[in-house]
Amino acid sequence: MKKLTASVVLILGLAAAGPADTLNLSFFQNATDNLFQTRFAERDQLSNVAFSYDKAFRPFSLFTDGQYSYLYRNSEVSYYAQDLGLDYLHSFNEKTAFYAAAKAGGAVYRSDYSDFNYLQLGSVAAVKSYLTPASILKLNYAFDYKSFRYTLFDHHSHLVNLSLDRYFESRTTVKAEAGWGYKYFIHPFLLSAAAVEEPVYGMSGNGMGRGSGRMGWRGGMFRPDGSGQGQGIQIASLSGLIAQGVGDWLGFRVSAVRQWTLTGENPFSVIEEFYQVENPSYDLYSWNGCGLSGLLTIEGPWNTQLKMGYTKSLKDFPGIEALNLEGASVGAVRQDRRNQWDARLVKDFSAFSVVLGYSYVDNHSNDRLFDWRGHFLTVGVAWNLNWGGEK
Amino acid sequence: MRRTASLLAALLVAGCAASVSGQPAAQQPSRFYNVDTERRVEGVIREILLEPRYEDRSPFLILVLEEKKTGQRYKVELSPAWFFDQDLHQGEPVKIVGSFYVKDDNYFLIARELQAGGETFRLRDGRGFPNWRGGPMNRQGKRRGRGM
Numbered sequence: 111m112k113k114l115t116a117s118v119v120l121i122l123g124l125a126a127a128g129p130a131d132t133l134n135l136s137f138f139q140n141a142t143d144n145l146f147q148t149r150f151a152e153r154d155q156l157s158n159v160a161f162s163y164d165k166a167f168r169p170f171s172l173f174t175d176g177q178y179s180y181l182y183r184n185s186e187v188s189y190y191a192q193d194l195g196l197d198y199l200h201s202f203n204e205k206t207a208f209y210a211a212a213k214a215g216g217a218v219y220r221s222d223y224s225d226f227n228y229l230q231l232g233s234v235a236a237v238k239s240y241l242t243p244a245s246i247l248k249l250n251y252a253f254d255y256k257s258f259r260y261t262l263f264d265h266h267s268h269l270v271n272l273s274l275d276r277y278f279e280s281r282t283t284v285k286a287e288a289g290w291g292y293k294y295f296i297h298p299f300l301l302s303a304a305a306v307e308e309p310v311y312g313m314s315g316n317g318m319g320r321g322s323g324r325m326g327w328r329g330g331m332f333r334p335d336g337s338g339q340g341q342g343i344q345i346a347s348l349s350g351l352i353a354q355g356v357g358d359w360l361g362f363r364v365s366a367v368r369q370w371t372l373t374g375e376n377p378f379s380v381i382e383e384f385y386q387v388e389n390p391s392y393d394l395y396s397w398n399g400c401g402l403s404g405l406l407t408i409e410g411p412w413n414t415q416l417k418m419g420y421t422k423s424l425k426d427f428p429g430i431e432a433l434n435l436e437g438a439s440v441g442a443v444r445q446d447r448r449n450q451w452d453a454r455l456v457k458d459f460s461a462f463s464v465v466l467g468y469s470y471v472d473n474h475s476n477d478r479l480f481d482w483r484g485h486f487l488t489v490g491v492a493w494n495l496n497w498g499g500e501k
Numbered sequence: 502m503r504r505t506a507s508l509l510a511a512l513l514v515a516g517c518a519a520s521v522s523g524q525p526a527a528q529q530p531s532r533f534y535n536v537d538t539e540r541r542v543e544g545v546i547r548e549i550l551l552e553p554r555y556e557d558r559s560p561f562l563i564l565v566l567e568e569k570k571t572g573q574r575y576k577v578e579l580s581p582a583w584f585f586d587q588d589l590h591q592g593e594p595v596k597i598v599g600s601f602y603v604k605d606d607n608y609f610l611i612a613r614e615l616q617a618g619g620e621t622f623r624l625r626d627g628r629g630f631p632n633w634r635g636g637p638m639n640r641q642g643k644r645r646g647r648g649m
Contacts, residue, residue: 131631132630132631132633199560199581200560201551201552201553201560203551204550204551204552205549205550205551206551207551207560207584207585209585236585238584238585240549243548243549243590243591243592244590244591244592245590246588246590248585275588275590277590277591277592277593279592281593281594281618283588283590283618285588353618354618354619355617355618355619355620356619357619358596358616358619359619360619361618361619361620362619407619407620409616409619409620409621413623415620415621458623458626458627459627460626460627460628461626461627461628461630494626494630494632
């Protein structure tokens with residue numbers, strides 16, 4: 111709680127430090143009955159205090175974000191994340207614009223998770239062009255480098271996306287997108303090095319021999335049969351979207367994605383996702399498969415907006431062996447089938463917004479530890495402060 | 502741990518320093534958002550332009566909007582980098598709430614609220630201050646709840 115208070119003071123101090131073009135403060139309170147997202151559900155609450163600040167330095171603008179998250183029952187996983195960057199926008203002509211940004215950042219976790227402390231460098235370059243008045247072409251490239259305290263997670267990645275859309279008079283937008291990505295783990299996965307250096311984390315013992323407790327790790331994070339080489343994972347994806355507006359107050363969109371792993375596989379022994387706490391074993395590169403989602407947006411009275419979504423996904427995790435609850439292999443790659451329902455209500459006031467969100471996830475996996483269900487609730491408020499900034 | 506913490510602290514200090522030493526706005530925009538001149542216009546997008554609105558500034562997304570009832574054309578100023586993630590097209594019906602002014606016999610709107618495709622985008626708050634926050638990079642990595 112002291113850290114939470116300190117963060118609030120820090121953020122307010124920053125807010126008072128000088129005139130800002132844009133300053134956003136937010137406080138979100140989250141609750142879940144399954145923080146570590148396994149069949150042995152563990153309840154927790156998270157308080158999240160964040161600030162975002164933008165200032166124009168023509169022709170650049172500076173942005174910085176800070177965020178402190180405090181977990182009540184698993185307070186040793188609490189963390190602070192901060193980044194600082196510059197972005198730049200330029201129009202080549204009336205129809206084509208270029209955007210570039212670079213940032214540095216990092217995160218510091220408390221003791222239970224401190225091996226995942228990281229420093230990050232990132233950059234983005236994007237071009238958006240109106241090919242015709244009703245058709246937009248977008249090309250996006252993102253570079254990311256992360257250096258962890260536990261160096262075996264160090265990696266860099268490159269992601270390219272190309273999208274093309276078309277708007278029709280029926281108020282329908284159709285969009286197609288292709289993506290390619292490459293993630294490279296910088297350090298070689300030497301068996302001896304991994305065996306010696308790999309940290310041993312406490313297993314709280316409710317996993318029936320599979321350690322599904324606090325951090326959920328079961329007997330090491332990297333596979334003992336590491337190839338002895340640095341490892342790259344290459345992915346490609348295709349996705350499509352159809353969006354339709356109905357009147358002034360109703361919009362819906364349906365999208366689908368198919369992703370392939372072209373080369374490489376996960377070097378880990380397990381892939382884990384934690385609610386609101388980044389886990390380096392899980393990201394865009396850790397899976398292949400497909401997903402289908404629908405989103406309904408309803409504009410309500412009194413500046414309210416309700417969004418309701420459903421996502422179904424089928425994901426394989428290459429290189430990850432599915433295990434039974436005793437820790438024995440079931441002879442197959444881990445495969446998850448997930449159904450997720452989301453609802454989000456936002457009420458905008460003059461200078462702030464109130465957000466209420468709820469999600470339910472039903473995850474079926476051939477790895478029984480990851481056969482889980484969970485409820486996630488979010489309540490928050492976000493302020494938009496302008497201290498002497500321009501209108 | 503110590504190295505990461507030190508560098509994070511340095512980033513935070515740099516952010517603070519930037520906010521303290523930031524240059525004053527030497528070149529004010531030609532028009533400010535004026536809540537007293539707000540009006541609501543319903544129409545169709547006839548043209549889309551990317552152009553700097555203020556000297557040495559980033560390009561804005563500008564819509565040429567034809568009002569449904571009167572056929573009057575407005576130049577609507579939306580935002581800078583925000584538009585990278587929001588795709589608007591010619592022929593789309595939209596409703597705009599914005600600050601109205603006339604210059605050289607042309608009608609202009611500085612948009613505060615945009616309704617398109619069954620969704621409402623609030624580009625500025627109720628007092629006219631910008632709500633947008635940078636481009637694609639700036640919105641990455643926010644962890645404020647699961648889902649949308």
